[in-house]
Amino acid sequence: MLVVQKYGGTSVGDLERIKNVARRIAKYRDEGHDVVVVVSAMAGETDRLLKLAYDLVEEPSPRELDMLVATGEQVSSALLAMALNAMGYPAKALLAFQIPIKTDELFGKARIRDIATKRLKEELAKGQVLIVAGFQGITDEGDITTLGRGGSDTTAVAIAAALGADVCEIFTDVDGVYTADPRIVPKARKIAKISYEEMLELASMGAKVLEIRSVEFAKIYRVPVHVRSSFSYEPGTMVVEEDESMEKVLVSGIAYNRNEARISLYGVPDKPGIASRIFGPIAEAGIVVDMIIQTGRPDGKADMTFTVPKTDYKATLKLVNELAPEIGIEKIEGDEDIAKVSIVGAGMRAHPGVAAKMFQVLADHGINIHMISTSEIKISCVIDEKYTELAVRALHEAFGLDRAPEEETS
Amino acid sequence: MLVVQKYGGTSVGDLERIKNVARRIAKYRDEGHDVVVVVSAMAGETDRLLKLAYDLVEEPSPRELDMLVATGEQVSSALLAMALNAMGYPAKALLAFQIPIKTDELFGKARIRDIATKRLKEELAKGQVLIVAGFQGITDEGDITTLGRGGSDTTAVAIAAALGADVCEIFTDVDGVYTADPRIVPKARKIAKISYEEMLELASMGAKVLEIRSVEFAKIYRVPVHVRSSFSYEPGTMVVEEDESMEKVLVSGIAYNRNEARISLYGVPDKPGIASRIFGPIAEAGIVVDMIIQTGRPDGKADMTFTVPKTDYKATLKLVNELAPEIGIEKIEGDEDIAKVSIVGAGMRAHPGVAAKMFQVLADHGINIHMISTSEIKISCVIDEKYTELAVRALHEAFGLDRAPEEETS
Structure with a gap:
């Protein structure tokens, strides 16, 4: 099975958690699956970088702002690949320009145009776990772009679509999509299965589990998405065709x-x-x-x-x-x-x-x-x-x- | 005049200092010079990144370690370009892969093989100040490498050589090369002019002003190097042919x-x-x-x-x-x-x-x-x-x- 997984900022928030994620990936490898992982920046890192820029100047130039914040995912993907290599699971961190993940030139909210699968497939065939820096892309001119907040979800779904993965697992700090916000409704239940359309409506209402553009992508390319917790092995919510x-x-x-x-x-x-x-x-x-x-x-x-x-x-x-x-x-x-x-x-x-x-x-x-x-x-x-x-x-x-x-x- | 400047980690150690460096560069532009700037990571940043890696695993995989520490220069070059753009001086930050600066595959101590000048020259002709991330290179396979400690000096001299720059100015936290360590010899004097060979011998003795490989590069390509302080406008030490x-x-x-x-x-x-x-x-x-x-x-x-x-x-x-x-x-x-x-x-x-x-x-x-x-x-x-x-x-x-x-x- 080819599995694309995405780990959010909280899941790789510190070194201990990065090791946990590495162990989780190792388990998939032990079961014989091919794994491509997309990571966000460590929790708080993107905000720290943005603060640097906005403390420096009022209006940072968009091209350089993207180059700056893209380092967040570069750091977390390199660290996660190191953790896996140290455990004896060959892993390679890949940045957008190394794949490449091509986008348009809308810095800060770029849209993915094309993902080349040649290198990804070659590396997978060599038995490598691929750790892809989420949230970033590259223009035809070679400028670094970012996809906007929550863009790592989109990276993951787009890669799953490009590779024809069996499932795209979105690991986050909640364990699925709920019938309502559990902070307001104590009796809210986790939904086992939901359609792309329903998920779109819920996402557009501010349910923060999945970035809305990633759901659109999943719907167009019919990528089965599994939203689940990185802190447990319980199944979460499957987002699939109706x-x-x-x-x-x-x-x-x-x-x-x-x-x-x-x-x-x-x-x-x-x-x-x-x-x-x-x-x-x-x-x-x-x-x-x-x-x-x-x-x-x-x-x-x-x-x-x-x-x-x-x-x-x-x-x-x-x-x-x-x-x-x-x-x-x-x-x-x-x-x-x-x-x-x-x-x-x-x-x-x-x-x-x-x-x-x-x-x-x-x-x-x-x-x-x-x-x-x-x-x-x-x-x-x-x-x-x-x-x-x-x-x-x-x-x-x-x-x-x-x-x-x-x-x-x- | 075409000037290549290099600013070390202390010179871009915080946002205020980055603004100072931007003002200094602006002065050169006002005088009509073309300027290519090479920056190190903000002081302490490379150590912070190395600590992350070595706290995570005992022996970080070299490829990922380079990908990780290269973010230090990516951050400082993006910030410096932002500062210049905000001041009304068009500036572009460039990473090694965007130029490209090609190196061999010795992660952690790669050697520069070739610097393409096409993009650099095109951007300079458009009136851009170019802010190049120092210390980093790219292999033929597209992997990020680093040149080893002090590598930004080498990046600067190599770019000056490739572009045939009139001078390569190395801005640092001391104001030149001294006849002896001033902490030991109060009467030590700044040397106005020194030969490449002498500088090599001094550098190999641990005089920290210039990285030794950058001096070798300067000697081979006869690049006049000016070692000077980023905190004053006083001339420093010229390293030139005997x-x-x-x-x-x-x-x-x-x-x-x-x-x-x-x-x-x-x-x-x-x-x-x-x-x-x-x-x-x-x-x-x-x-x-x-x-x-x-x-x-x-x-x-x-x-x-x-x-x-x-x-x-x-x-x-x-x-x-x-x-x-x-x-x-x-x-x-x-x-x-x-x-x-x-x-x-x-x-x-x-x-x-x-x-x-x-x-x-x-x-x-x-x-x-x-x-x-x-x-x-x-x-x-x-x-x-x-x-x-x-x-x-x-x-x-x-x-x-x-x-x-x-x-x-x-």
Whole structure:
């Protein structure tokens, strides 16, 4: 079996943990598997490097910033390969330029274009364990790029796809994907199997187990991903293609996000092109708008509500206030104290009435809904932030997630 | 003018100092010069990385060790380029693989084979300041190598040679090469100009200002090297080809070395092949022998004395004691408390009697000489360690180094 494994920063956070990871890899070798390992920087290292740069200058040049932070993974991959070699398991650390992992030139958030498999395959055939520095790539000109936060997940999935690996194991400090945040819902359970689509929805809601681009990659190339803990040998959560068993489960998980703020524009002239005149300047300012809702009014005008990251709230308010006179917006209002609560499940497609049930549950607990948005397998409601925990717990119970799924009890 | 500059670890030891170096480089740009800069790792960083490796495993795999420590220069070169860019001076950090700087495959002490100048010249033509990560190279297979301690000096001189630079400036924390160690000889003076050969002899004696291989490189490719302080704008010491003015100076400097130990073998059979039977096993153990002296005895046997680094003293003693019965050595003796004191000067060639004067000076101070070795421009004497300071000061005065040279007073 060809296994691609990824170990996060906490898993290689100190020398003792690096040795633990080496022992874990050795076990796979003893079982006869070929192993390619992708590592993140040791916990805290990327932040230390970023601090160096931003303490030095206000705006570090992007090319050099990537060259700087890429050293974090260079260090951890070299150390892990050393640990394996010392244990008698031949291992080679490989940097992006040595494979190469080609990306575009968007420093700080580069996208992988191509991974050459020749050297990887040759080294594997020689019985080497390959330790690949995650998070980094190389442009056609030979400049070092980084893939953005969580990029090591993407490196791992992309390598698994390129090599046609049997599985891509993402080792992290949690032991899988849960039906809800266990800090909020004590009865939350680990999900044994989840579809790429569901995982995408959960990841986009801020469930930090998997970087969203890595899930997209896995979905496109159909890479089975196993999210599991580096501190135990228990199985975690398999992220795979949707199958029949998944459709039986109405709701797979409850997610929430407290990092957004709401802005409402009242009395917007309801004519063609108005939305782009509002959201064009916001996009140009680099602000990512999440939910957008527009409703007509009897007077021919429209009301428009949308959410932006809390960190961009003030800048967005300033922008729309500047636009207001020109466009003819009557009134602008905003609210930072909101939360988005979502239910996610592949089974929704086949079962009507899930949305109605969600609204009823929230109403039963006296929780007012400010915004609603839906996708095929997700329903999100924006509510007052103070009700977040209550809403998540109530939905978790109402959709039967407090108890083990039928397949497991029968 | 095309200037290659090298800044050592102390010169880029913290962010404030990196900014200082950036300002210094900016000054050269303002004067219209093209500048290629070679940087070492920030002071302490290489040791920190080595400690990580040796805390992890007893014997780190050499390939991965080089990959690990090479990050030190990657960090400092990226930071320095950022500082320059922020000041409005376009700068690019370049790693060995990006140039490339090709070396052999001797990890940890690789030798530079070739430096491609195409990219360097193109970037210089675009008005870029180039910040090259020192100390590192790349093999034909794309593995990262390091050149060994002090390797950044070699990188700088090699790049200066490859580009045909007008001067290679080595910025360090001392302001030049001195006639003797100023900590021992308060009257020691900075030498304005010194020949490659003299510098080689001084460097091999442990004068830490310039790495010896960089001087060899400079000599072969006739690169004018300027050793100077990164904390002032005062001129330092020019290391150049020997010229007439240098021959007038009898002795340029006094050096000493307390890091060696002496081993004497008495009654060694005086027959062909005996030296290789003794020194072969020592070389195989990786021990570098410095001075070797052999003298015949009336009884047809020989006495042999040699010096090794103090750190290898015990291992060498053990080795020769094991060889003794087989070879027929009568007696073995050793002494760790020795020092080597040397006088160096291109003028010696033209002036007989320098050696005699040195022996006389030592005798006048009651200092016994255990070993003598000479080269064209150097005379070294091994004495008891406790006399080191006395010997250096006495020689410094006797050869007229306490006062400024004639050229400067006239």
